[in-house]
Amino acid sequence: MRVKLLVDVWGTIATSERIPSRKEIIDLLEQKYKEYKIEPIRGAVKPPDIFDKEMISLYIVGKYGLGIEKDIPEIIKSIFDKESKYEKALNYLLSNDTSENIRKNIEKILSNELDSSTLSKIFRFAFTLNYLGFEEESIVIKALQKAFKVFPDLRDTVRRFTKFFIASKIAEAIVKGKVRNWVEKEAYKQALALEIGIHRALPDDEYIKKIAETLFALTSRKLNKILSKK
DSSP states (O other): OHHHHHHHHHHHHHTOSSOOOHHHHHHHHHHHHHHHTOOOSOOSSOOTTHHHHTHHHHHHIIIIISOHHHHOHHHHHHHOHHHHHHHHHHHHHTSSSOHHHHHHHHHHHTTTOOOHHHHHHHHHHHHHHHHTTSSOTHHHHHHHHHHHHHOGGGHHHHHHHHHHHHHHHHHHHHHTTSOOSHHHHHHHHHHHHHHHOOSSOOOOHHHHHHHHHHHHOOOHHHHHHHHOOO
16 A cells, blocks of 8 residues: 555656755655555654655655666756665665775765764665665665664664664564464564664564554554553
């Protein structure tokens, strides 16, 4: 449904008589999410700029799914400048260059405006690529691991996104029937945490429940049955 919604937005943009402004597209995104009655990609809370962040999802579906960059490149250049920078920053983060060079290149792309919010958006780009099926989950894990090393001053941000990522993968495993009870949930959570290797980033059951409801529209009844120790 989320992909259908984003393709629907691109259909409106592509058939418009003029290139809409970024604000007009953000407003259209918000309108479509209300029409489809689903939530944008988010954590446990809904920040006021959530639909600005959701432009990442629209950019990814347009470029990776629909090939918009080839058909109407002027849209990408005029509307999605920020998303393009997050993409380039992610590519540098995933490179095998030295930590010093990775940091310098990313700061150059972002005009030295690398803070907690911007790093979270770079993670969000990686996560959305995986969530929408364009990349494996390894891209997110590698981005988190590299950022923890490259940006020691932003490790709390890395931990927060790691917590969200682990919760989202547990929710996905519940949807796919791979996690069917509390014991399997705990085993999977510990395995993910061990693979990522970032300490103090484990989500509790209440947080997992919120992410599962938001990202996969799972019902509280089903989640309570799986997340309960009983």
